[in-house]
Amino acid sequence: MKRTNAPGSEHRAESRESSAPVHARPARESDIPALVSLIVRLKRLNEEFDPMLKVRPDVDAQAEAVLRTEIKNPKSLVIAAEGTGPDQDKIIGVVRAAIRERTFYTPETEGVILDIYLLPLYRRHGDGRYLVEHTIQQLKERGAGIVTVEFPAQNEIASRFYAKCGFRPITAHHARFV
Amino acid sequence: MVLGFTMVEAARPRTRRPAPPPTPAKEETAEAEVSQTQALSERAVRLAEFYRGKIETVPKVPVRSLRDFSLWYTPGIAAVSREIEHNPARAFDLTGRWNTIAILTDGSRVLGLGNIGPQAALPVMEGKALLFKYLGGVDAVPLPVDVSTPEALIETALRIAPAFGGINLEDIASPKCFQVLEELQRRLPIPVWHDDQLGTAAATLAGLINALELTGRKLSTTRTVMLGAGAANLSTVRLLIRMGQDPHQLTVVDHHGVLHADREDLDEMQLRNRWKYRVALETNGGGRRGTLAEAMAGADVVLAASTPVPGTIRPEWVRSMAPHPIVFALANPLPEIWPADARAAGAAVVATGRSDFPNQVNNSLIFPCVFRGVLDARAQSIPDDIVIAAAQELARYASMQGLSDHHLLPTMDEREVFPHVAAAVADCTVRLGIARVRASREEFYERARRLMARPAALTEALQNSGLVDPMPDEPIPSRKHR
Numbered sequence: 001m002k003r004t005n006a007p008g009s010e011h012r013a014e015s016r017e018s019s020a021p022v023h024a025r026p027a028r029e030s031d032i033p034a035l036v037s038l039i040v041r042l043k044r045l046n047e048e049f050d051p052m053l054k055v056r057p058d059v060d061a062q063a064e065a066v067l068r069t070e071i072k073n074p075k076s077l078v079i080a081a082e083g084t085g086p087d088q089d090k091i092i093g094v095v096r097a098a099i100r101e102r103t104f105y106t107p108e109t110e111g112v113i114l115d116i117y118l119l120p121l122y123r124r125h126g127d128g129r130y131l132v133e134h135t136i137q138q139l140k141e142r143g144a145g146i147v148t149v150e151f152p153a154q155n156e157i158a159s160r161f162y163a164k165c166g167f168r169p170i171t172a173h174h175a176r177f178v
Numbered sequence: 179m180v181l182g183f184t185m186v187e188a189a190r191p192r193t194r195r196p197a198p199p200p201t202p203a204k205e206e207t208a209e210a211e212v213s214q215t216q217a218l219s220e221r222a223v224r225l226a227e228f229y230r231g232k233i234e235t236v237p238k239v240p241v242r243s244l245r246d247f248s249l250w251y252t253p254g255i256a257a258v259s260r261e262i263e264h265n266p267a268r269a270f271d272l273t274g275r276w277n278t279i280a281i282l283t284d285g286s287r288v289l290g291l292g293n294i295g296p297q298a299a300l301p302v303m304e305g306k307a308l309l310f311k312y313l314g315g316v317d318a319v320p321l322p323v324d325v326s327t328p329e330a331l332i333e334t335a336l337r338i339a340p341a342f343g344g345i346n347l348e349d350i351a352s353p354k355c356f357q358v359l360e361e362l363q364r365r366l367p368i369p370v371w372h373d374d375q376l377g378t379a380a381a382t383l384a385g386l387i388n389a390l391e392l393t394g395r396k397l398s399t400t401r402t403v404m405l406g407a408g409a410a411n412l413s414t415v416r417l418l419i420r421m422g423q424d425p426h427q428l429t430v431v432d433h434h435g436v437l438h439a440d441r442e443d444l445d446e447m448q449l450r451n452r453w454k455y456r457v458a459l460e461t462n463g464g465g466r467r468g469t470l471a472e473a474m475a476g477a478d479v480v481l482a483a484s485t486p487v488p489g490t491i492r493p494e495w496v497r498s499m500a501p502h503p504i505v506f507a508l509a510n511p512l513p514e515i516w517p518a519d520a521r522a523a524g525a526a527v528v529a530t531g532r533s534d535f536p537n538q539v540n541n542s543l544i545f546p547c548v549f550r551g552v553l554d555a556r557a558q559s560i561p562d563d564i565v566i567a568a569a570q571e572l573a574r575y576a577s578m579q580g581l582s583d584h585h586l587l588p589t590m591d592e593r594e595v596f597p598h599v600a601a602a603v604a605d606c607t608v609r610l611g612i613a614r615v616r617a618s619r620e621e622f623y624e625r626a627r628r629l630m631a632r633p634a635a636l637t638e639a640l641q642n643s644g645l646v647d648p649m650p651d652e653p654i655p656s657r658k659h660r
Binding site for chain 1: 439440442444445446448449455458459462
C-alpha cells in the first residue's frame with residue numbers, strides 16, 4: 001500500500017493550490033451554517049442510492065452539532081473549500097475526515113475521509129481531485145499511514161472517482177434491517 | 179452555415195404568397211375541443227378496424243411467371259448473397275437496405291399516453307411508417323420491442339441494424355432516450371435519429387430562425403426562455419447553443435422553476451438525468467432564479483414544450499417580455515397559451531403545434547426529409563450540423579415564399595419544400611465527409627424529388643384501381659359484411 005511520491009509531486013500539488021479555482025482551509029465556527037447545508041445535500045444524495053441511508057428528520061441539527069464538535073477535535077478534520085475570483089468568499093465545498101487507530105493492522109494510523117462535497121457548478125475542473133489530495137496531505141501530517149474513504153456502495157460515480165485517485169476497496173460494509 | 183443554392187430562385191419567381199387573413203379567434207372552449215377530439219378518436223378506431231393496418235409489403239419487381247422466382251429467390255439469389263458476403267457495402271446496392279429504416283420503440287412514452295408498452299404502440303408506429311413512405315419515400319418498418327432496460331433496447335438496435343439503412347427511434351421516455359440515442363449514434367455505422375428529440379427541435383429552430391428575422395433579432399444577443407426540460411427542449415438547448423445562442427442568455431424552466439446550478443435537486447439530477455444536469459450547469463439559468471414569471475420578464479423569446487394547459491403561460495408574463503416578443507407554445511393538443519391571448523398581450527409572432535392555427539411547428543416537415551437526405555447520401559450518421567442544416571433550409575424556403583407573422587414555416591401543403599430540405603441534408607453530409615454517395619446538391623434534389631413523388635402516385639394508383647378501398651362514409655361497414 002505504501003506509495004512513493006514521484007519526484008516533484010509535492011511541488012505540483014503546491015502549484016495546483018495556487019492556480020486552483022478552489023481554496024481549501026480549516027473550517028471556522030462562522031462557516032458552520034454554510035457547511036451544514038453542504039453536508040445535508042450530501043446526505044440527501046446518499047439517500048438516493050439506498051433506502052438504508054434514509055436521512056433523519058433532524059439532519060440539519062445533527063450536522064450542525066457534529067461540525068461544532070469536530071472543528072475543535074484534534075482527531076477530526078473539517079475543511080472548508082472557498083471559491084476564487086468572484087466566488088472568493090463563497091463556500092463551495094466541504095471535507096470531513098478523522099484520524100483513527102487501527103487495532104490489528106499496520107499502518108496503525110488511518111485517515112478516514114467521511115464526507116466530501118463540492119457544489120455541482122465547481123465540479124469537472126479537477127477541484128474534487130485537488131480536495132482529496134489536499135485532505136490526504138493533511139491526514140498524513142497528522143500521522144496517517146493509510147487513508148480510507150466511505151461512500152454508498154451504489155455510488156458508482158464516487159467509486160470511479162476514487163479509483164482514479166488510487167483507492168481500491170479493502171473492506172465491505174453490509175447491512176440489513178432488523 | 180451559408181447554403182449557396184440558387185436553383186429554386188431561378189425556377190420559381192419570388193411570388194409572395196398572400197398572407198392568409200388573420201384567423202378569427204377560433205379558440206374553442208375546452209368542451210368543444212374535447213367533443214371534436216372525441217369524434218376524431220372514434221372514427222380513427224373504426225377506420226383502424228376497417229383497414230386493419232396502414233401499410234403492407236408490396237413486390238417492387240416484375241413477376242411475369244413463377245419462373246422469375248428463380249431470379250428473385252433460389253437458386254439465383256445465392257450469388258447476390260455471396261457478393262454481399264464478400265463486400266458488405268454492396269447490401270446497399272443489391273437489396274432494399276438503402277431505403278429501409280426501422281421505427282424502433284419500447285412504447286415507454288407514446289404520444290401523451292405514457293408508458294403503454296410495445297403492443298399498444300404499434301398503431302402509432304404504423305402511422306409513422308405511412309408518413310415516412312408517403313412524405314419521404316422511405317420504407318419504414320414499425321418495430322415495437324419488448325425490452326425493459328435502455329441497454330436491452332440498445333442491444334436490440336445493434337442486432338437488427340444489418341437489415342436497415344437507418345434507425346428512427348420513437349416514443350422512448352426521457353432521459354432514457356438520450357442514452358439510447360447517444361450510444362447508438364456512437365456504435366452504429368448508419369444514421370440513428372430520435373424524432374421526439376431531433377425532429378421537434380429542428381422544426382422549432384426553423385420557426386425560431388424566421389421569427390428572429392421577422393422581429394429583427396440576432397440569435398447571439400437574444401435572451402431565450404425555454405419552458406419544459408423534456409427530450410425536445412433539452413435537444414433544442416444543445417442545438418441553439420451550437421447555432422450561436424449565448425448560454426448565459428438562455429434560461430430553462432421546469433416544473434420546479436428556473437434550472438440553475440445551485441438547485442437542491444442537482445445531485446439527484448446528476449445521477450438520474452445527466453443531460454438535464456449538464457444544461458443546468460451550462461446555462462446556469464443565466465444567473466436567474468425563481469419562477470417562469472420571473473424568467474420571462476425582459477426575455478425576447480419563450481419556447482414552451484411543456485403542459486397542454488392553456489394558462490400555463492399567462493398573458494401578463496408575455497406583457498413583461500421585451501418589446502415584440504416571440505412566443506412558441508408547442509404543447510399538444512392544447513397550447514400553453516392561446517395564440518389570440520398571446521397576441522393581445524403583445525406577442526409579435528406566435529407559433530403552436532397545431533395545424534388549425536398559423537405557424538405550426540411540425541416535425542413532419544423534418545423527419546421525412548432528413549431520412550431521404552441521409553439515405554440518398556448513404557450517410558454514416560446524423561450529427562447536429564445536419565439537424566441544423568435541415569432547420570435552416572426549412573426556414574429559408576419559408577422566407578423565400580414570403581415571411582409574415584402568419585407565415586413563419588411552410589405548411590404540409592407546400593410539398594415542394596420536402597425535396598429541398600432532403601437535398602440540403604444530403605449536401606451537408608457530403609460537406610461533413612460522412613456521405614458514402616457523392617453527388618451535387620442538384621443531383622440529390624432531383625433524386626429526392628423523384629423518390630418523394632412516387633408514393634403519392636402509387637397510393638393514387640392503388641386507390642383508383644380499387645385495390646385500396648375508398649375511405650368509407652359513416653357508418654363504417656363492419657369487416658364481416660364485406
